[in-house]
Amino acid sequence: MDANEQESIIGGKSFTAVAVNCAAKAGEWIKSKMGSFTQLDTKYSMHDLVTEVDKGAERMIRNLIGTHFPTHSFLGEEGVEPGPDASAKALQEMSDSEYLWIVDPLDGTTNYVHGFPFFSVSIALAHRGQVIVGVVYDPSRDELFVAERGKGAYVHGRKMQVSKESTLSHSLLATGFPADQHVALPANMKGVQALAPKVRNLRIAGSAALHLAYVAAGRLSGFWEYSLNSWDIAAGSLLVEEAGGRLSDITGEPYHIGVRNISASNGLIHDELLKELKAAEAAG
Known part of the structure; x- marks a missing residue:
C-alpha cells in the first residue's frame, strides 16, 4: 500500500467511499423533500435561508460519518452560528484537528426553496488542514463529482479536466x-461590471x-465569489485542483481552508x- 492509499484509508474504511455514501443518501433525501418543507428561516441576512431539510441532512451526514470515524472532527454549516465571525471562529477552534470533515448539507438553499434545480451536497475531509477528499453531489441531475488528493477528479466515473480557454474573451x-x-456585495458588483464586457x-x-x-x-472557465465559508469551498477546491485548475484568494494568495474570497479557474x-x-477595485 502506497502513501496515498494509507492516507485515504483508516481502519479498513475508505474516506472517499464514506463521503460518497453520505452525499448520495443525503442528496436522495433532500430531493424527496423538495417542495414539501414546512419551516423557512433566515440566518445572516434575508438572502441567507435555512430549512428543516438543511438541518436534517446535516444530522444524517454527521451521524453516518460518526459511525465510521467517531474520533474525527466535524464542521457543518448548520452547527455554526450565522455570520462570518462565527464561521471563522468555528474553523479556528477546529484548526488542530487531525481529521476534519467540512460539510454543507445543502449548498443553494435559496434555489431549493424556489424549486430551481441547482443545489448540491458538499462534503470534504481535511487532514491536518489540507483537503484530501472532496465530494459534491447534485441530486437533481444525479451527478457525483469526486476527487481524492493525488488521484484525479471524476464525474460519472470519468476523469475530469479543466477547460482550454486561454483568454477571458473566450471564457x-x-x-x-x-x-x-x-462589503462583499458591492465589491462583487464592481467585478461583474468590469468583467461582463470582457468575457x-x-x-x-x-x-x-x-x-x-x-x-x-470544464463547463466553466472560472469562478469567483466573496464572503464564502469553508464548507462552501473545501470540496470543490480539491475537484478543481485535481482536474488541473488553479485556486487562490481574490488577491492571488494560495488557497487554504480559511479563505473566504475565492478565485478558481482553468489556470490559463x-x-x-x-x-x-484588482483593476476594478474588487479584490477584497
Whole structure:
C-alpha cells in the first residue's frame, strides 16, 4: 500500500467511499423533500435561508460519518452560528484537528426553496488542514463529482479536466451574490461590471460548490465569489485542483481552508481574471 492509499484509508474504511455514501443518501433525501418543507428561516441576512431539510441532512451526514470515524472532527454549516465571525471562529477552534470533515448539507438553499434545480451536497475531509477528499453531489441531475488528493477528479466515473480557454474573451465565468450586503456585495458588483464586457458570458446559478465542480469539469472557465465559508469551498477546491485548475484568494494568495474570497479557474486565465478584479477595485 502506497502513501496515498494509507492516507485515504483508516481502519479498513475508505474516506472517499464514506463521503460518497453520505452525499448520495443525503442528496436522495433532500430531493424527496423538495417542495414539501414546512419551516423557512433566515440566518445572516434575508438572502441567507435555512430549512428543516438543511438541518436534517446535516444530522444524517454527521451521524453516518460518526459511525465510521467517531474520533474525527466535524464542521457543518448548520452547527455554526450565522455570520462570518462565527464561521471563522468555528474553523479556528477546529484548526488542530487531525481529521476534519467540512460539510454543507445543502449548498443553494435559496434555489431549493424556489424549486430551481441547482443545489448540491458538499462534503470534504481535511487532514491536518489540507483537503484530501472532496465530494459534491447534485441530486437533481444525479451527478457525483469526486476527487481524492493525488488521484484525479471524476464525474460519472470519468476523469475530469479543466477547460482550454486561454483568454477571458473566450471564457464563460460564474460568480455569486454574497449574503453580506455592505462589503462583499458591492465589491462583487464592481467585478461583474468590469468583467461582463470582457468575457463570453457570466453565469450566477447559486451554488458555489457546483460552480467549482463545473470549473473542474470544464463547463466553466472560472469562478469567483466573496464572503464564502469553508464548507462552501473545501470540496470543490480539491475537484478543481485535481482536474488541473488553479485556486487562490481574490488577491492571488494560495488557497487554504480559511479563505473566504475565492478565485478558481482553468489556470490559463487566472492571472488575467485577478488583474481585472484588482483593476476594478474588487479584490477584497
